[in-house]
Amino acid sequence: MIKVGLLGAGRIGNVHAKSIVAHAGCQLVAVSDVNLAAAEKLAAAYGAAAKTSQEIVADPSIDAVLIATSTDTHADLIEAAAKAGKAVLCEKPVDLSLERALACNEAVSKLGRPVMIGFNRRFDPNFAALKQSYDNGDIGKGELLSITSFDPAPPPVAYINVSGGLFRDMAIHDFDMACWIFGAAPVAVTAIGSSIVDPAIGAAGDVDTAVITLHYADGRLAVIKNSRRAVYGYDQRIELLGSTGLLQAGNVLENTVNKITTAGATSAKPEYFFLERYMKAYEAEWRAFVGAVETGGQYPVTLQDGVNALAVAEAATLSWKTGQTVRLENGRPVASA
Amino acid sequence: MIKVGLLGAGRIGNVHAKSIVAHAGCQLVAVSDVNLAAAEKLAAAYGAAAKTSQEIVADPSIDAVLIATSTDTHADLIEAAAKAGKAVLCEKPVDLSLERALACNEAVSKLGRPVMIGFNRRFDPNFAALKQSYDNGDIGKGELLSITSFDPAPPPVAYINVSGGLFRDMAIHDFDMACWIFGAAPVAVTAIGSSIVDPAIGAAGDVDTAVITLHYADGRLAVIKNSRRAVYGYDQRIELLGSTGLLQAGNVLENTVNKITTAGATSAKPEYFFLERYMKAYEAEWRAFVGAVETGGQYPVTLQDGVNALAVAEAATLSWKTGQTVRLENGRPVASA
Amino acid sequence: MIKVGLLGAGRIGNVHAKSIVAHAGCQLVAVSDVNLAAAEKLAAAYGAAAKTSQEIVADPSIDAVLIATSTDTHADLIEAAAKAGKAVLCEKPVDLSLERALACNEAVSKLGRPVMIGFNRRFDPNFAALKQSYDNGDIGKGELLSITSFDPAPPPVAYINVSGGLFRDMAIHDFDMACWIFGAAPVAVTAIGSSIVDPAIGAAGDVDTAVITLHYADGRLAVIKNSRRAVYGYDQRIELLGSTGLLQAGNVLENTVNKITTAGATSAKPEYFFLERYMKAYEAEWRAFVGAVETGGQYPVTLQDGVNALAVAEAATLSWKTGQTVRLENGRPVASA
Amino acid sequence: MIKVGLLGAGRIGNVHAKSIVAHAGCQLVAVSDVNLAAAEKLAAAYGAAAKTSQEIVADPSIDAVLIATSTDTHADLIEAAAKAGKAVLCEKPVDLSLERALACNEAVSKLGRPVMIGFNRRFDPNFAALKQSYDNGDIGKGELLSITSFDPAPPPVAYINVSGGLFRDMAIHDFDMACWIFGAAPVAVTAIGSSIVDPAIGAAGDVDTAVITLHYADGRLAVIKNSRRAVYGYDQRIELLGSTGLLQAGNVLENTVNKITTAGATSAKPEYFFLERYMKAYEAEWRAFVGAVETGGQYPVTLQDGVNALAVAEAATLSWKTGQTVRLENGRPVASA
Numbered sequence A, B, C, D: 001m002i003k004v005g006l007l008g009a010g011r012i013g014n015v016h017a018k019s020i021v022a023h024a025g026c027q028l029v030a031v032s033d034v035n036l037a038a039a040e041k042l043a044a045a046y047g048a049a050a051k052t053s054q055e056i057v058a059d060p061s062i063d064a065v066l067i068a069t070s071t072d073t074h075a076d077l078i079e080a081a082a083k084a085g086k087a088v089l090c091e092k093p094v095d096l097s098l099e100r101a102l103a104c105n106e107a108v109s110k111l112g113r114p115v116m117i118g119f120n121r122r123f124d125p126n127f128a129a130l131k132q133s134y135d136n137g138d139i140g141k142g143e144l145l146s147i148t149s150f151d152p153a154p155p156p157v158a159y160i161n162v163s164g165g166l167f168r169d170m171a172i173h174d175f176d177m178a179c180w181i182f183g184a185a186p187v188a189v190t191a192i193g194s195s196i197v198d199p200a201i202g203a204a205g206d207v208d209t210a211v212i213t214l215h216y217a218d219g220r221l222a223v224i225k226n227s228r229r230a231v232y233g234y235d236q237r238i239e240l241l242g243s244t245g246l247l248q249a250g251n252v253l254e255n256t257v258n259k260i261t262t263a264g265a266t267s268a269k270p271e272y273f274f275l276e277r278y279m280k281a282y283e284a285e286w287r288a289f290v291g292a293v294e295t296g297g298q299y300p301v302t303l304q305d306g307v308n309a310l311a312v313a314e315a316a317t318l319s320w321k322t323g324q325t326v327r328l329e330n331g332r333p334v335a336s337a
Helices: A011-022 A036-045 A053-058 A071-083 A098-111 A125-135 A157-163 A171-182 A199-203 A279-295 A303-322 B011-022 B036-045 B053-058 B071-083 B098-111 B125-135 B157-163 B171-182 B199-203 B279-295 B303-322 C011-022 C036-045 C053-058 C071-083 C098-111 C125-135 C157-163 C171-182 C199-203 C279-295 C303-322 D011-022 D036-045 D053-058 D071-083 D098-111 D125-135 D157-163 D171-182 D199-203 D279-295 D303-322
Strands: A002-007 A026-032 A064-067 A087-091 A116-118 A142-150 A188-194 A209-215 A221-227 A235-242 A245-249 A257-261 A264-267 A326-329 A332-334 B002-007 B026-032 B064-067 B087-091 B116-118 B142-150 B188-194 B209-215 B221-227 B235-242 B245-249 B257-261 B264-267 B326-329 B332-334 C002-007 C026-032 C064-067 C087-091 C116-118 C142-150 C188-194 C209-215 C221-227 C235-242 C245-249 C257-261 C264-267 C326-329 C332-334 D002-007 D026-032 D064-067 D087-091 D116-118 D142-150 D188-194 D209-215 D221-227 D235-242 D245-249 D257-261 D264-267 D326-329 D332-334
Touching: A002 A011, A002 A053, A002 A279, A011 A026, A011 A036, A011 A279, A026 A036, A026 A053, A053 A071, A064 A071, A064 A279, A071 A087, A071 A098, A087 A279, A098 A303, A116 A279, A116 A303, A125 A171, A125 A235, A125 A245, A125 A279, A125 C257, A142 A171, A142 D209, A142 D221, A157 A199, A171 A209, A171 A221, A171 A235, A171 A303, A188 A303, A188 D188, A188 D209, A209 A303, A209 D142, A209 D188, A209 D209, A209 D221, A221 D142, A221 D209, A221 D221, A257 C125, A303 A326, A303 A332, B002 B011, B002 B053, B002 B279, B011 B026, B011 B036, B011 B279, B026 B036, B026 B053, B053 B071, B064 B071, B064 B279, B071 B087, B071 B098, B087 B279, B098 B303, B116 B279, B116 B303, B125 B171, B125 B235, B125 B245, B125 B279, B125 D257, B142 B171, B142 C209, B142 C221, B157 B199, B171 B209, B171 B221, B171 B235, B171 B303, B188 B303, B188 C188, B188 C209, B209 B303, B209 C142, B209 C188, B209 C209, B209 C221, B221 C142, B221 C209, B221 C221, B257 D125, B303 B326, B303 B332, C002 C011, C002 C053, C002 C279, C011 C026, C011 C036, C011 C279, C026 C036, C026 C053, C053 C071, C064 C071, C064 C279, C071 C087, C071 C098, C087 C279, C098 C303, C116 C279, C116 C303, C125 C171, C125 C235, C125 C245, C125 C279, C142 C171, C157 C199, C171 C209, C171 C221, C171 C235, C171 C303, C188 C303, C209 C303, C303 C326, C303 C332, D002 D011, D002 D053, D002 D279, D011 D026, D011 D036, D011 D279, D026 D036, D026 D053, D053 D071, D064 D071, D064 D279, D071 D087, D071 D098, D087 D279, D098 D303, D116 D279, D116 D303, D125 D171, D125 D235, D125 D245, D125 D279, D142 D171, D157 D199, D171 D209, D171 D221, D171 D235, D171 D303, D188 D303, D209 D303, D303 D326, D303 D332
Parallel strands: A002 A026, A002 A064, A064 A087, A087 A116, A142 A221, B002 B026, B002 B064, B064 B087, B087 B116, B142 B221, C002 C026, C002 C064, C064 C087, C087 C116, C142 C221, D002 D026, D002 D064, D064 D087, D087 D116, D142 D221
Antiparallel strands: A142 A235, A188 A209, A188 A326, A209 A221, A235 A245, A245 C257, A257 A264, A257 C245, A264 B264, A326 A332, B142 B235, B188 B209, B188 B326, B209 B221, B235 B245, B245 D257, B257 B264, B257 D245, B326 B332, C142 C235, C188 C209, C188 C326, C209 C221, C235 C245, C257 C264, C264 D264, C326 C332, D142 D235, D188 D209, D188 D326, D209 D221, D235 D245, D257 D264, D326 D332
16 A cells, blocks of 8 residues: 655645545545645545645655645655655656756656656547557558647636746647657757737737647657637647558547537537546556556656656747747757857 | 430439439430420430330330339339330339239239339448448348438428328338348338327328338348438438447538537538439449440349338338238238238 | 445445445445455445445444345335335346336335435436437427447346346336436337347347337337347447437447548447446436435436336337237236237 | 630549539530540540640630640640630649749739639538638637648659649648638748658658648638648548637548447548549539639639749748748748848
8 A cells, every 4th residue: 555645735636636545556645735724625535634745755654745736846846755765756847947857857867766747648548549559550650740739718827927838838748749659859849839819928928829840850740739729628639640541539528419400410529628638547647657656667757758848848939939940959959050 | 325215304303314414325315204394304405305205115226214203104114115125224112002013023024124123222332331341241140220211301291192101102212221231021020100290191191200120030120210300401321230240321411511619519411312412322323224234234223122122111001000010921911810 | 424335245336336435425334245255345445344234224324225236135125225214226127027116116105215226327428418408409309219229248148047038137228218318108119029149048038139119108209229249349329309300329439549541440449338338327326316315305216217117128028029019008018909 | 605625635634524514504615635645535525626725725616715734834825815815714733933823923914814723622512611611700710720631642753853842732732722711821931841751752852741830910820731641542631720619621531331340440531532532622613613704703713822822832842941931922932031
């Protein structure tokens, strides 16, 4: 029985808490949050104790921690928890700063304590089935990957201001999907953005609509389409063209009902947002983490994966700002001369 | 170049005329109709001559006739044309009377002149692909066949009165589909009907909604669902459950557009009625007829097929009236003792 | 906090246990089973006590019981638990004997203690959405209901022998769906069966493939198609034709991936069986039961519903055996003269 | 009755010939081709005369010409036919050289004789329905357009060498679709290409896989994905994200059959290539041309449209070669300083 401390009792912390308590092989023993009342409420619901993050990290009886705090605390908590010998699953991103993430990765590597990063979409059953089929060779050699990734509604500008921008905040998931599916990081990035959904987002120095192309060393291309607003729900689809076929992973719909009248045939919308769409993914992510902890096996998502996605995000941001394609060398963006 | 006479210049005659003139291997030379003006108009449009049916049948320069006249004239015209040595394609049904159809079949058999009956649905590319897949053994042994066959709107009661009733007029197509797909005629029929769409149809002694089950000698079952009204269009689907899988042939939609909004995802309706849905089928039917004429090969639909479907229709009508399952013996319905 | 006793620790008991413990408003306190080891194992997994069914029913601290024992014990346990003042959710069927079920219903009615029957399919999100749309009037007046209900694989003949036959064991779910969707019990039943999947089933006096038509007083028809074997999975679909449209509730697929190659476009199969397909339904069923207990509201499925479905099953069995349509009068089947 | 001369009796000339003879309002009177035998064969099949292009253009009895000759002759024939007072429908592209196309447009404009360019995809019923829905305001303001346009198999390198390259030869259709749907030409183009399908294409100085982003003045973006090889057929899809929804126009499949076995659910591939997919579009294109000629109305596709698409193609080619975004000013590409 693995004893787990949960750092962070916000929206995503609550999602993870359910996965932890539902897992027969582990027990939620402690919860922390900067908002003490939130920690106490979540702890009480599941018979755990409310503590500070420091207390949890320092508690030798706790085997594993799940870091679901605010982004700016991730790197410090990863380092502290790894140092304390905990098994660590940390929400993405590692940090908004690539340099801080690289330093964190180096520090943790020296400790020889691998850390898992929570790129939940890798555990979505649909995307996982697409990846499996590709790895099986069902469509031959991959050539052109297309990711559609739209949020249902734009966040408030206050959030935009601290988000690191669309490329670091939203597209980072898609960058990880591309790296994961293609099994490699790209060598160059071309990012094009527009502020057409909400002028306030443009005024805040960010974009709300983007097309990002990733170039791979062997000629493969990946194109990512992002929008902050698809009013009909969370639009999360992947297509991969290969030398012998095409793979598509579609949206998960609210139900399977179809109504046909003189106005046409109407079926359900996609699930509204990530809590609905990726609930199964969060459960599977936790099972994968616990499985690796129990067996001493490798984590399916590493801190290096977190760093890679962040490097692509930084390159995309630079590409958008300069209007140039940006190369990635030694894991860092390099602007064209 | 096959010279063709078209008997009947009504709605379905006009459909066939297009297939005839579009075929590079034949020429439309004459058109007849009880309404002379209709024959003249259609003939003029395609450079043919308006004549009487008798003249066409008697004309030794005409190789083939397509009979698209009113049902009550079919059997007589089939016999006359076959006697005159014409290749004959006749619209379904052979006759509303099973006895007349049987007599016609016997007369034509004696002449040794096979005749093709126009069960157009066998030539629908979707149903033909389902049949091909079944015959390939893709789903093993057939067990349960389901046919959904709904018209978009009920006909006027005046038509109902001369139609022979739903089982002879509408379900006869579905009976032929079952016989064709299963490669045999059923041994018993259970028909259940209701007049729920339009009480006037019930008052006229007919039904507008029906469920008909065909029993096969080896235990296979076929269930046909009919309605005179599916407001969204012509609903024509087939499903076949077999020992190793299921085959489904779906509707043909007006277009492939899908619109997703907060109200759901809306795609197109099925094509509205048989002229839209089965246009390709009519063309393929004509090509098949001409191909058989040119090569001296067998017709893909025979007069016997027309008689078989009519016998099932008669059995269904009797089953509905008596509330009993009706057996078919030697091609004729036999009420239970 | 509702204290719950679970009677029965078999496959379905284990499914229900998960729903009970996952519900924040209740607590699983006791588990019974004729196989004591099974009860102990399940109880231990969730911190409950293993007891006999008698002890659970007699325990005044227990508020509610979920009966998931073998069918022949349902009616007795319902009566005992209702008498003891428990809230009761009992798995379907009430009993294999209509007479016993009627007696149970009468006994419980006298106590004034409503009991909920576990027709889980009513809580499937897809079927519930179809029902909601129909009740909203989206397709006008209902006319023709079609239920496709195929199991993935036939049970062993040993099971067939004690099952009550396909109509009581398998189709009973579909009879309840028809009664629920149409809001009424049928007035007559025509059942046609065949043993084509497995001759051993026929030899055991049962069928494995069936078409059952339900006749409603106002002319509506419902047709149910059953097969004990659809090798591709649990095929559970409903269609309802109405005066202004059609509603369809489709299968739930294993994932949303589509692979297109020269061999065609291949997508996922339906979920394999009821544990996969109806997991969400079981959770929703339990939430609905607890909600009614908490608020004192009406149960969404009553003992009368359980009796109605059983009466239809008995009528269907009689119809199949006699080859006649069987009427239902005063809730009992009446063979035609 | 409009008398038509067809210039060009190759593959696409044969397609157009069928549309011409099938149209009740016109008559095919003459056919030309550099290969005289081809012209004679096609003319004979439809009762027309084989002539030279010069003779057809000079024949005062001919009302309209359809130019389906090799690309390098288009501009000259357009100018000659317009000068001779013919109604002109010319296959795309106007020319491979933007300068020649601009000169042709200017020459024809001076004559006051509008010319129609054959961008057949505008007449595809699916794309036309998407455009109609967008113009109806069904999804609000357009934001992000995505065009998937894959050929089934790469052409031989000999063709690549004279094609003008992927952007002028293949993507030009997609550029026209974007201009048509958005009702405007873009202000800048970013093109990324790769030679991953066939190294011989790369060696010939061209690409076989591309991602092209079009920037619009108001912030709208359009992204086009091209591949010379989708082994499963002609993949032609369009998606448009708007402020209140999404529109999708999907592929046309070979049939509607779905086969479900333990290996999954398999349905048909897309139609294989343009002759299958766009047959209805070619017919509709011809009807639209004849309709405009008969009524003196405006052509739905103008010579200016042909020039616009070519300008985007030139900009895309330049963008790919320079690795820079290329602006379009006054209808001409302008490389960044």
